Amino acid sequence: MRIKILGSAAGGGFPQWNCNCHNCHSLRAGTFQGKSRIQTQVAISNDDRTWFLLNASPDLRAQIEATPALHPRNAARDSPICGVLLTSADIDQIAGLLSLRELQPFRIYCTPSIRRILQEDNSVFAMLNRVPDQVLWTDIDCDSSLCLQALPERGAGINCSVFSLGNRFPAYVSRDRSLALRPEEALLGVIAVSSSGRRMAYMPAVPAVDDSLLQRLEEADLLLFDGTFWSDDELIRMQGSGSTAQAMGHIPVSGPEGSLRKLAGLRKPRKIFVHVNNTNPMLDESGPEYQEVRAAGWELAEDGWSLDV
């Protein structure tokens, strides 16, 4: 399976348009030792011809143009992008769907709760269904196996398993609507399986790590994991107010409850952080946080990486 990392930052990107934190300021000043990043987006393929997107970032149009494998090849209107698997209804993960509204048939796989938020509460997504053979919404159970398939079926599908990682819907979902939905359908983790049986785990938002998640990750060959925040109070220290990482649904990288320590026992997978927020000090490759991450055997995803499992 080929995995293309088209973007690796958290929502807002790096630098973020209204952010003057140490990282964003130094990057703009040309003194930062590290790389800019656009918002996290991953594409996967088992045959290099049919591609599936894991979520749809707000930067999706530019990400497709920057990736020749995702350009049209055959007819006047054509795309190797055959489907999108949504792991949540967060704006970072769904806004790019609006850049795919040009009457191209493809599938969207998501839980019924995520589908209802998009289809029933946000009429702008009706643009994906202006004609009968446009987008096919496919409901998936939040603890199930499925095969990502092109529409109509062609090329190699990709077997995946999905499982619930959290129970919080995005802030734009009303309280009444949240109460009518199944909380376990709010946030998914994904394990995609290559044609040779190797596994890639994708989870850009992880609220907590428990034993059952550890067990799943131990079976993975490649792990793309939530690297949003370094510390729990990162945003509060930077802005003087705001939410903790935990309150926003992200386990921090550092600290006794952080992912570096919680996942330190994983032996098998190659471990890569994605969805890194612009405030995260590990983006600074001259700093101690970056050194600590690398010394622990982790890598920081960079835009444009192509990986094979």
Ligand SMILES: [Zn+2]
């Ligand atoms: Zn910033």
